[in-house]
Amino acid sequence: MMIALGILDSIFPLLTKYAIDNFVEKNTIAGIKTFSIVYLAAVIALALTVYLFISKAGELEMQMAYDIRKMGFEKLQLLPLSYYDDKAVGWLMSRMTSDISRLSETISWSLVDLAWGFSMMIAVTIAMVRLNAKLALITLSVVPLIAIVSFYFQKKILQAQRGVRKINSKITAAYNEDIQGAKTTKTLVREEINLEEFQDITTSMRDKSINATIISSIYLPIVLTLGSVGTALALSNGGKSVMLNAISYGTLFAFISYTTQFFEPIRQIAVIFAELQAAQASAERVFSLLNEVPEIIDRDEVVEKYGDLLNPKKENWPDIKGSIEFRNVSFSYKTGETILENFNLKIQPGETIALVGETGSGKSTIVNLFCRFYEPTSGEILIDGINYKDMPQNWIHENLGYVLQSPHLFSGTIKDNIRYGNLNATDEDVIQASKLVDAHDFIMETEKGYEMEVGEGGGLLSTGQKQLISFARAIVRNPRLFVLDEATSSIDTETEKIIQDAINKVLDGRTSFVIAHRLSTIRNADRILVIRDGKIEEMGNHKELIKKKGYYYNLYTNQFIEEKSLDVLSQ
Template sequence: MAKEFDEVEYTKADLATWKQVLSYMKGERRDVILLFVSVITLAILDTIYPKLNGIVIDKYVLTGNLEQLPLFAGIYLAFIALFGFIVWTFILLSDRLQLSISYQIRKDGFKKLQELSFSFYDTSSVGWLLSRLTSDTNRIGGILSWGLTDAIWGSMVMFFVTISMFMMNWKLALITIAVLPILAVVSYYFQTRILKQYRCVRKMNSKITGAFNEGITGAVTTKTLVTEEDNLEEFSHLTREMRDGSVRASVINAIYYPIIVALGSVGVALIINVGGMDVFNGDLSYGDLVVFLSYATLFYDPIRTIANLLTRFQDAQASAERVISLINTESDIIDRPDVIEKYGQIGNLKKENWEPIKGDIELIDVGFHYKTGEKVMEHMNLKIEAGNSIAIVGPTGSGKSTIVNLICRFYEPTSGQILIDGVDYRERTQEWLHSHLGYVLQTPQLFSGTIKENIRYGKLDATDEEIIEAAKLVNAHEFITHYPDGYETVIGEGGSGLSTGQKQLISFARALIANPAILILDEATASIDIETEKLIQDAIQVLLKDRTSFIIAHRLSTIVNANQILLLKNGEIAEKGTHAELIAQKGDYYQLYMGQFEKIK
């Protein structure tokens, strides 16, 4: 889906996107109001400041009357102190608003990632997701806080200055604002081109983040295949494209900004020319001309600020499109409103209404194909009684993991039904089913933290005694207690410092501590050495008792005691029966088993 998002082309700012982005400010009403007040106050003070200078020139400098100058100096110092306090206030509020908005967007983005189904991750790169929740989110927070501050200040300064100029001299005021239509045309011309370049830069940034991720996680493979030079060349190509896009955007911006400055300077020159003649003719005081020149400069400064803001907005627009597209992504698996009303959802689970799971599972004419159109199975029928252990074997691509993922509702069938205890599982929420699942993958996934914390992920309210008992059941207790810190031993990301077998034993304990009604072992012993496998086989047999379980196995020696074995071929059940029955048939399962047996010998 990341590719789909990146390929979307927009021709103008999306108001619906910004409406949703601005909604993140609702929870910060107090800070927003205070920010408005402080910035408007600052704009008023900016408008008053030139007036003070004009008074000094006309009343004190030109007349030479300095008697009241100390009093005026005191007023001036008080004004500067108030000015400094207002500046400090809006800087504090802007920073706080930026951090709060970024926090809320990241929280919603991460929540969405927890809710999306497996199909989303089938087509979304890690780099794309990381870029959305880091750099893009920062950019949005910045435009809503500092960008908002600049926009309010600039518009208010222009408003108050315009009123003041017309009150002083309407002719000079008209000269000052005459350049605005030209500025508007120039801004529209350049902003569309700047936006196009920034979108290209954002796309390349996502690809570079993905390349970083692959380079780090695949470092061992890169070394063993000696592909460092090829990877470097590919990465250099990506960074060159991003550099070139950024340079193009900077060139356009470098042309745009000086034009804005030049147009403002033309306005100031006209004011000097016309205003100077008025001073010479006695129609305008020297102090008022100085005030008017200050107002002209002050009037054009916000224009330049807003022009720069428009450039920043183009960059933020590209970021907002991507972040909001992620947050608005609809999961392929959605519970019906009436089901959510009864059983609740994440954040508001109604566990008191959850029926217990016995473990009867039935597939009725189930068909499934991926979003890419690849058909995996059709007309699959299977009935499993509660408490049975089902082993699933077959060649790569035969549908072993797919059938288990469908039963777990990580995907939903594109046709047919899956019943849990006689009820279509779409009549229950995903949380209801997933809370009764124990799942152990071929590649164990551990998180940064202690061994105890990793086991407790299976049951967050588990006691230390329950954690130790689960570890003992899978024979992990012995190696854990060999560490000086025991269960408090800190492991790095992905379980660094532990062997593959030790990681798998911990993942076993994590899955089993929740006492799941349905247990999935997806090639769970494939990465474990023979000695470690022997340690867990007895524990597995005890834990499978009275629990519906599915064992996807490559080593057929580990499934000989399963109640039923399914041999899949091209998404269909080619053979079904116990180990003894399938051996007696001397079919494909027999050939697979005997082939492995011969290798072992």
């Protein structure tokens, strides 16, 4: 449409030339009817082309934003947890929102305008050369200078816009952190400090934006001046040619019109050019996300046989019985810090393994490796004797129930959140899972029961209630593997007893890892592993470890005395 619009725009000066040479100079109206019909047809074609261009460009903008956001969201689903370790929420949000909006808007309008500009310039150049080649070359002599100026300012504008987009993501991150940490801000009385820190970021954003605007504002007047010089050359030399009867007055008028038309796209391109630099900065940031290569990738032969994360072939998956083996497993984070080295462990189906130890000892790393949120640097992890790298990632995830220390609930009803674990679950399945973890009674005590809205992040429920719902959400999946990560550390003693009963029920017959801070919650574990510096220092059940009077004994007795002291003080 824009190419057609550029060609149509170049026709009107020729029509004006024809009118001047045949009607004005000859002082006659013979043939004006036919001319009027042709002129009207050109106007209608121009109007139709503009209409189609605007409608298609708007459609392109919306569809492009939709497609890129869909691709970005899909990429975020496929990336492993390690990707999120050093990525702020605001950093990701700015790419998925403002960067994509700028990119789609620029391509659908500015880039399309370039098609109009270049097609019109080509059509005008051809028309000018056909009218008078010498005058055309004189008029267009300023174009090389415009190209040189544009090339110089391209780098300057792009560099400035990169800085602006980078600061913009920091502002988004700052907003996100301040909203999520509102309670901490109030309790620590950090309002004034937060404001100062945010003001520093916005001041930097303002300064960089002004710098980018100044660079663009210098570029545009230079282009306008050079364009005006081109028009002046056409008027000066064309006027002399008319006086010498070398060209007609209509030809001069057409030339003046063409010079205006030729340099108008250049003026527009100068503006578009600055927008394109900003869009390029946004595009670099968006595609840095889209082109991110996941650290955990299923091999081609695995995908061919078993499917991938988004297109699983579950009919080919073997059932999981639950035996697990860590065989000479070592693991280091990207920072180079070694957490595990030649770690070995065998677990029987249905066995409950509790992990205790100091913060940073490697407990969570063991569980994350087992869940394949990370993969071993060396060694193997076997599930039912199969190296889990020989199976798709979601083979484990589909059979995994995971309850976190701080459970995350999604906006929606209690029923929606429980069913989130299994979208095919019926209402009866949801109720049965809730009863199994002793969540049904408190749910029914609410005004709307299972239809109660939980609020953003489950904010309308207590921590214990959220934890019970997260248990129900995990159990409705009927998983063969289970992980409890400090699931009782942030709740009161009374709620802990309810959740402990739920734990005993949900872990029955399932291979489970339990990371525990409160040691009273793991007394019934089949084996307790004391982890220190990525190694198993002690291993056995509760009674065996108490008899050893080692690290676990000291840890347990100290915690027991502390809890009893608190009970006495509270009476």
